[in-house]
Amino acid sequence: MSNEIEIGRGKRGRRAYALDDIAVVPVRRTRDPEDVSINWQIDAFKFDMPVIGAPMDSVMSPDTAIALGQLGGMGVLNLEGLWTRYEDPSSVLEEIASFEPSNYSPANTRRLQEIYSQPIQAELITERLAQIREAGVVVAGSLTPQHTQEYYETVLAAGVDMFVIRGTTVSAEHVSQNRVPLDLKKFIYELDVPVIVGGAAGYTPALHLMRTGAAGVLVGFGGGASSTTRRALGIRVPMATAISDIAEARRDYMDESGGRYVHVIADGGVGNSGDIVKALAMGADAVMLGAALARAQEAPGRGWHWGGEAAHGDMPRGDRTHVGTVGSLNDVLWGPSHHTNGTSNLMGALKRAMATSGYSDIKEFQKVEVLVAPTGDR
Template identity: 80%
Template sequence: MTNQIEIGRGKRGRMAYALDDVSVVPARRTRDPRDVSLQWQIDAFRFDMPVIGAPMDSVMSPATAIALGRLGGLGVLNLEGLWTRHEDPEPLLAEVAAMPDEPGSPAVTRRLQEIYSAPVQAELITRRLAEIREAGVTVAGSLTPQHTVEFYRTVLDAGVDLFVIRGTTVSAEHVSETQEPLDLKQFIYELDVPVIVGGAAGYTPALHLMRTGAAGVLVGFGGGASTTTRRSLGIRVPMATAIADIAEARRDYMDESGGRYVHVIADGGVGTSGDLVKALAMGADAVMLGAALARAEEAPGGGWHWGAEAAHHDLPRGHRTRVGQVAPLEELLWGPGHHTDGTSNLLGALKRAVSTSGYTELKDFQKVEVIVNPVSRS
């Protein structure tokens, strides 16, 4: 079977689906939501929920990473963000939040580029990660592939538990005629900590990333609601299809490797509880949340959301997006919810969806029936 369609006489392409295009089908047998376990484990680290805070300055500060860890999730600090470029980033965060509400404004973009032009300081990486470690939660930090070789030793010496290599698109084989590329397979092999790497949006790239020894693969291009990568580069793979493709790569890699399991983590496009449910139903083991957590009252963005792409020095491809402040972080995640649009009590909604489908474990929930409904978008 194939879902390829003819675009024109000289080009064919696969039909692909976004999370909005699919829905979970309830089962004949339902379960009590209180019986549902949302626990997720990667390597030796166990969490009470399959939620990772995206390494974006509008989402994760040392304080919010600690708060998310205490609530049962995993916060990942952006080690190339304001917290590692500036001794006191609070005034700059306040300035970004106070900028005019003008999406795509060249003046706003120029100021973001200026703020992020300060160099990353190794001593600040050490200090920020130490702050998280002292709180007694799992410590995770993120670097882009371009800066991994330069700063990874600092990150490891600081005592990180999980290391994230996150970029718009990350490949296992990067070819360059001007600089020595990062050999992911050799690099991950030599590390003593689990590595999560991405983004990837297709079967073959993800399979190659799994072969590097990564503990998890990020599905998507990062940035989510704040990115304009589709407009700038013409690159986009709808998330439902991307997750399903990479879940298949995970299954094939298990056969190839004799049973080694690599976690599939949806990264981008998961803005509401319904998106979270459908990402797991399509085969994800966990989700990396950006905009959904940027709505927390404690989020450093103050109701605004942006990614590193928005401040790229050469090719900015992201907006500073108004997401508002919905609720305190605990209420946003665990409830009780006071919003009807899927922006609060994300995990309560997940429990109810899993139980309505007849399951009590997230791994089993990946088997749930789904339907395609691209017309309704409801």
């Protein structure tokens, strides 16, 4: 049975749903939240919560990556960001936070482009990752596909535990007439560390990424609150549908590969605790958080949030968004909460939702019943 609808006489398309369109149905027995486990494991690495800090300069510094690791998650440092371009980026972070409070500001964008035009310094990649390693937490760094071949040897030599290849959209087969593209399958096969790659937003591209040997696939286009990819490029797949499609690709790949499990990680548009609950209910194993962690007092963005897309030299497609500050990183993740809008005690809310629905761990919770409940129907 097809769920395509007619858009016009010459085009049909599937109906897709955002996380806001989905509601979790508590139909089983209830549990005590204290009895619920939200532990997560990818490859050999175990975590107390299914949270990855997005590799964005407003979210993750070496210090916040360490703090997130100590709280039970995994922070990913942007290895093309300010910490690898400046010996001490505090002054430019302060400057970005003091920009005029306006979206679509050509002056703000121009200055961001200037700030990010400073060259990446390989020695700073080594220094920043060493700082995280010395703290005894999982060391994870991120590069875009465009820079992976140039810097991955530096990253591996620095002792990274988890390597993230993250772009607006990443495919297993990039075609170019002007340069030799990154061969993901060959690249991942030759590495000695697990690789998380994305974004992907559909069944087929995700299945191809899984076939490269990736340990995890990022679902979405990243950037969430700060990305304007939809406006600039017309590209968007609502997250609930994207996660469900890629969870199905994971199941089919398990059958195809004889049981190899690839983790599905929701990346982008997961801004509050309810979004986290629904992302896992749709089949995600973990979430990559940007804006949600940018609200922490320790976040380097000082209450502002932006992604690397905002500083792209030719096609900037991101805003510097004001997300405010709601408390310490510990308060944001574990509480106590003093906010009723799902911006703090994110893990407490997740455990309570799972307990209310009667599920004891994340793998079980992925089977929870959901309803389509568009925002306008509430």
